[in-house]
Amino acid sequence: MNLFFDESGDFKAGVAMSQQGEAYQVELPTGKRSKVRSKDVLLQFASPAPAEFMTDAQAIAADIDLDFLWEVAGQEEFGFAELGTEYFGHEPKPHEAAGLILRLHAAPIYFYKKGKGRYKAAPEASLKAALAGVEKKRQQALVQAQYVEELKAMRLPDAMLPIVLQLLFKPDKNSIEYKALDAACAELQMAPQRLMLAVGGIPSAKDLHFSKFLFESFPKGTGFPEITLPTLPELPVADVQAFSIDDVTTTEIDDAMSVTRLPDGKVCVGIHIAAPGLGIKRDDALDVIARQRLSTVYMPGDKITMLPDELVEEYTLAEGRTCPALSLYVTLDPSDWSVISTETRAERVPIAANLRHNDLDAYVTEDNLAADVGDYPYKEDIALLWKWAQVLEQGRMAKRESFGLRPEQNNRVDFNFYVENDVVSIQRRKRGAPLDKIVAELAILTNSSWGKLLHDHGVPGIYRAQGGAGNGWAAKMQVRMQTHAAPHQGLGVDQYAWSTSPLRRYTDLVNQWQILACIEHGVTAPLVAPFKQRDADLFAIVSAFDAAYSAYGAFQADMERYWCLRWLSQEKGEAETLKLEAAVLKEEILRLMDIPLVIKLSGMPQLARGSQVKLDLLRWDEVDLTVEARLLDIIQDAAANAAVAEELDDEMTDDMMEGDAEPVPLEPELQEAPTTEGEPAPEGNTNP
Known part of the structure; x- marks a missing residue:
């Protein structure tokens, strides 16, 4: 006896070898034996052989007209034998009944299964909807196949053009466009990004990296809504002539300085910070814009500003204008550089000049300052500030040593990127040049002083702290953001609140509001400051800024690496390869000497750092x-290698963590040499 049975939705035929109770031992045409329950048996037949039986049944199934079968079935539930008599016009033979079952089972949109061998015809409306869906899928499959062929021919289908970025970075994997891209990539053995570059969906590798960042961090684009410039309060005009020192490409000039010699021989140094906080108010339209971005984004040759250009233009400390500023005045005795008094004021400051590193660095050197030679603007003021900056640095280093840290070194080399018409130049610039140190020391002093001002008034701010928290040396040296004053051991200060870049960092704008409240309201400042103690919104700002700043820094690092590779292509020209020197950072990790490009060279022999x-x-x-x-x-040159090792140690900072931990990052004010657009790179994301 032969059996036709259902095995979990798969219909088979075989020879019944034996029966034990409610189960059969069945041998299939392949020779395999299976245990089949009686309730799963649909038909019993004597002939033909199971293999031939299945062939005949499949032929019958292929010959059955589904639409006619659906009409014959009616709307009542039925068994396959009943429908077979109606459809064939006679009691179906075993292979005909089996063919009918195969056809019913394979057409779930026509017939709903109701039990073993029992079905019910789908309602007409449901059937029409299902058939429409099938036709739609068929048409989509044709369109998808067409897209695949176009992509394989290196043409971008028109339908994909508006959604290229979505397909690459956040695809709907159920869309036919994504399925077509995935299929084409599989056939061409090509990554989606490379295929999109090949077909013109992305113009270049640079655009690929930039577009990915914009898609993730600026999904609504980088444009600003129309704004209304705020009305500034009446402010006194400072009796100073201030000047700024920046890279030639800097447009957001948010710090300047002035030197006033007093009749009694004392000196008053003014540090003047752009004051958008006088016009922007918490939760107004401009604040919403700034809080969404949180920081200016820098990359070689370009930047995405935190604030609209017209607002930056209103507050930037531009030459020849009297600009709103928050000023810290420090009265000094130049005989011993002791600080006699400090005062913070909101005022308008005349900006006499915007000095540029590119014009002055060759003249304002330590040797020239020591010999009092050279002719350049503000020579006497710069000489005085240089002397004071060294005193300030020495004081910080003593404080740093009191925290158990070694003094900083000045061997670090920074790299400036300049891009014009897609041609990049990368310039080495040794850290610690006098103008760099002057700007850095005055910024650190200001951030520390204003951090103390907030703390003394009981007004919360956004501080950066390092040391004294966590278990282990690495945890203690991690720079963290918090809303109360604490030492920054790496800088050698008792507190440090970012306040000197309010045009570029939202944290500085927030702190500026708090500082303005302190100088305007004094002891009542805690009651009227925009942010009160334990303000949940202030904690949210800290968290959001940290995340955004990290993402922006990672993007800057990627773009700097991209432009390093472009530099290699420029240097290589028509040559087959490019030969350059590099220094060992650790194990198989090297950094090129001419540019800040770090690479891994597997299998390299063990060499000392440097x-x-x-x-x-x-x-x-x-x-x-x-x-x-x-x-x-x-290169076998012990002296040169030692010098390079010292330079690298300073680049990573001299306080390296144990094992494979990353070095403690420097604060931006210590990253005096701007890496891009004349601005300090985000902390921890400067070139290694």
Whole structure:
């Protein structure tokens, strides 16, 4: 006896070898034996053989007209044998009944299964809807196949053009566009990003990196809504002639300085900070814009500002204007550089000049300052500030040592990126130049002084602290943001509140509001300051800023790496490979000497940190930002290697964590040499 049975929705036929109770031992045409329950048996037949039976049944099934079968079935539930008599016009033969079951089971949109061998025809409306869905899927499959062919021919389908970024970075995996892209990539063995570059969906690797960042961090675009410039309060005009010192590309000039020599021989140094906080108020339309962005985003050759250009223009400390500013005045005795008094004022400050590093760095050197030679603007003021900056630095280093840290070194080399018409130049610039140190020391002094001002008035602010928290050395040295004063051991100050870049960082704008409340309201400031103690919104700002600043810094690092690779292409020209020198950071990690490009060279022999080697750069990938290189030679120059090691140690800061931990990052005010657009890079994201 042969059986036709249902095995979990799969219909089979075989020879019944034996029966035990409610189960059969069945041998299939393949020779495999299965245990089949009686209730799963649909038909019993004597002939033909099971294999032939299944062939005949499948032929019957293929010949059945589904639409006619649906009409014959009616709307009542039925068994397959009943429908077989109606459909065939006679009691169906075993292979006909089996063919009918196969056809019913394979057409779930026509017939709903109601039990073993029992079905019910779908209602007409449901059937029409289901058939429409099937037709839609068929049409979509045709369109998808067409998209695949276009992509394989290196043409971008028109339908994909508006959703290129979504397809790459946040795809709807059920869409036919994504399925087509995925299929084409599989056939071409090409990553989606590379295929989009090949078909013109993304113009270049640079645009790919930039577009990815914008898609993730600026999904609504980088444009600003129309704004109304705020009305400023009446302010006194300072009796000073201030000047700023910035890179030539800087447009958000938010700090300047002045020197006034007093009749009694004392000196009053003014540190003047742009004051958008006088016009922008908490929760107004401009604040909403600033809080959404939280910081200006920097990259070689471009930037995305935190504030609209017209607002920046209103508050930037531009040459030839009298600008609203928050000023810290420090009265000094130049005989011993002791601080006699300090005062903070909101005022308008005449900006006499915007000095530029690019014009002055060659003249304002330590040797020239010591010999009092050279001719440049504000020479006497710069000389005085240089002397005071060294005193300030010495005081910080003594404080730093009291925290158990070694003094900072000045061997670090920074790199400036300049991009014009997609051609990049990368310039080495040694840290610690006099103008750098002057700007840095005055900024640190201001941030520390205003942090103390907030603390003394009982007004919360946004502080950066380092040391004294957590378990272990690495945890203690982690820079963290908080709303109460605490030492920043790395800088060697008792408190440190970012306040000197309110045009570029939202934290500084928030602190400026708090400082303005202190100088205007005095002891009642805690009651009227925009943010009160334990304000949940202030904690939310700290958290959001930390996340945004980290994302912006990572993007800047990626773009700097991209432009390093572009520099390699420029240097290589028509040559097959490019030969350059590099220094060992640790183990297999190297950094090129000419540019801040870090690469990994697997299999490199163990060399001491700072050891110099010659590399043959074979190829690099601007999409993956990877570099392939091979070792050509090890430079045997102990003195040079030692000097490079010292430089690298300072770049990573001299307080390295144990093991594989990352170095403690420097504060931006210590990253005096701007890496991009004349602005300090975000903390922890400068070039290594």
